[in-house]
Amino acid sequence: MAAAASTKGQTKQGIVVSNKMTNTVVVVVNRYKLDPKYRKRYLVTKKYYADTAGKNYEVGEEVILKESRPLSKLKRWVVLESLGKGRGKQADFIESEAVEEVLA
Numbered sequence: 187m188a189a190a191a192s193t194k195g196q197t198k199q200g201i202v203v204s205n206k207m208t209n210t211v212v213v214v215v216n217r218y219k220l221d222p223k224y225r226k227r228y229l230v231t232k233k234y235y236a237d238t239a240g241k242n243y244e245v246g247e248e249v250i251l252k253e254s255r256p257l258s259k260l261k262r263w264v265v266l267e268s269l270g271k272g273r274g275k276q277a278d279f280i281e282s283e284a285v286e287e288v289l290a
Contacts, residue, residue: 195253197266200234202247210261211236211243213251236263246271 200215213234218227235258236251243249248269256262 198251200251202243202245202249205243205245209238209240211238213249234263235260236265237261238265243268
């Protein structure tokens, strides 16, 4: 895809939480924000819909996203590469959360 080869745009790193759609994955990206008054850091979690360009990604896999032109109503990101299975407590927490959503 030509949009992924561009050097402009943001990149984000996250973990795949859903791969049930065709050519699309849902990726969770966590970041910390600083409260302006109390100077305390808190976690902000956001989901991004990303195009996979026909490749298959597993739930729990860590990926790098690249900003692109709007591809659909929700998709504005493209998966650049996979970094392998998620690492650490964050990946375990997200996997357990995804399993709970499926079972509920």
